[in-house]
Amino acid sequence: MPVTIRDVARKLKLSITTVSRALDGYSDVAASTRERVVLAARTMGYEPSRAARQLRRRRTDIIGTVLPTDEGHFADAYFSSFLAGLGDGATSLGFDLLVSTARPDSEAERQLYARWAHGRIVDGIVLNRMRLRDRRVQFLAREGIPFVAHGRTRLDIDFPYVDMDSRAAFCRLVIHLTERGHRRIGYIGAPMGTTLQADRQAGCRDGLRAAGLASDDLLVVRGDLTRQGGYLGAKRLLTLKKPPTAIIGANDLTAIGAMRAVHEAGLEVGRDVAVAGYDGTEDAAHAQPPLTTLTQPIYEIAHQLAEMLIGRIAGTETGIRHVILKPELVVRGSTQYERRRPRGKEVRTGRRLFP
Amino acid sequence: MPVTIRDVARKLKLSITTVSRALDGYSDVAASTRERVVLAARTMGYEPSRAARQLRRRRTDIIGTVLPTDEGHFADAYFSSFLAGLGDGATSLGFDLLVSTARPDSEAERQLYARWAHGRIVDGIVLNRMRLRDRRVQFLAREGIPFVAHGRTRLDIDFPYVDMDSRAAFCRLVIHLTERGHRRIGYIGAPMGTTLQADRQAGCRDGLRAAGLASDDLLVVRGDLTRQGGYLGAKRLLTLKKPPTAIIGANDLTAIGAMRAVHEAGLEVGRDVAVAGYDGTEDAAHAQPPLTTLTQPIYEIAHQLAEMLIGRIAGTETGIRHVILKPELVVRGSTQYERRRPRGKEVRTGRRLFP
DNA sequence: TTGTAGGCGTTATCAA
């Protein structure tokens, strides 16, 4: 039913070849012919069949990305920005964006990637939330499917990425907290096996060391990058015999959940317990009190990833393969107060900063 | 380079027909043959070419949705849930989800829909954030492209949808506030022309009337469904000569922005000024104080929309075309206090509820 | 139960 290139050719009494070439901007068609063709195509509402074009050119002009859903539901502003950046980046280069969801490291995830790759459903894939030994990377590299990633792995496979130096950033954040007088610092982590968890926790320990404290003193509980996980994690931290005076979340959502737990414990965030996160989402800016965080320009990162990926696909690579950005520390109310001097009976661990 | 049905056939010394039929589960292939084929296909990593299949079957097995981006960036948990529901719903029925972004009612948006429709890039489209006179609906209906929507229009065009009775819900919410003693109620709206704005504002007025107040007394300012819009809107409301004692946001993000403005004005949310929103996002539950809101099960709605749309495409419609759900009022700290009796000199507007 | 052949709508090659 839709109008095909044949219809246009017939109407103009031209061959489909000429119509095709006129529309694709080849130089060997008469200017007058081109005009006629373009006009007719527009008035007839002709749009080339994507399927036919794909089949012939062996290209889909589609890039894909898979969102990690741990239990079907998820609502994360981080991924909204990520998708917006990817979508806009793709659109600006004539590509579309295919999105799916899968539980990390599940059989369903494996099948999804296999289907997308072998079925030639996408020309390339953008990975996120990287794992230390990422099977997706191994698979895509083996199959020769173009891909780029937000983040790195510990595998010995080279691929283009944009990553944040989050280890250094968490180090910086911990130093900020120690400068405020905090000595007992809690960290609510991310799922095991993710690169971001390894980096961020290591960064926290770096920070303690840099401040002259023992890196083993970091109070670590597990989280899952959600508000709920942060809430539960903070509750556990706050019921320790010696609870931390500052809590760092692996991301903003975790920190926001932690703030709630602090509040429910009858403590005031910022005054009694400092809280900080990572991502720089709007959630953080509008939290109560506003949340200290490390920002990453996620929309721009995703936009650039789309461009890098499409560059690889189209063979117009710019040569930029590895980008590492520095998160910016944004100090807000949630960590603004100087830590009150500990009371006499409180036991101090570690050495003093600036003795 | 990827393995095709030919490769499988050649290896098995069968015709491609037989391979095709075996894989598609036709009954007229010998069980033993089928086993051989399925095994070979799996070990060879065969996956049918999506393009070829699309061309032949005149179906893409892809549904699409376009996110409204007013200025490129957007970070909205609402849409994360929406996409997750759509993605999971599509996946469960063997479809993929194509996502793009466009500014509402822009030329780019028009072109995008035209390209998706005429290029047969998607089999159907899921619409959201409906407009009163929605050009997307007019276009898709005219072109005969299957579509479903979250929400309705004021056009005289019938289509399948899932919608919330948000008018009744906002009415209910206003009554809740008047029961708490509030008489001056502010409303921070959504962009003009959207159905949700019309419905929600009308609901507020209904509520005032039902409480025996003048519906004209609703203090309305414009918002844009973001935290920032809510923040600015609330600032304007709070600087009125007679500021409201309760503020309703058109959605949760708006309400969260409003909470921040209340806070900055040195007032306490819940005690001095009540605030309420709509959507039931996790943002609301973890706000400080927790935000009273009207919940809609957005993940499930999106999931059902995907199913409805795919049902239409595949011709397996269930007959369910119009679903209207009732949002649930979840009362939390942000509206928990009884309004203090007005001081003597304060002028009362409207009649008392329960005189 | 299996195989042959035609065509889905393009683009690319080659000839006119």
Add this chain to the structure above:
DNA sequence: TTGATAACGCCTACAA
């Protein structure tokens, strides 16, 4: 500068 023709990989009458 234009046109005829052959794929691209798959599905499906129809024939064997």
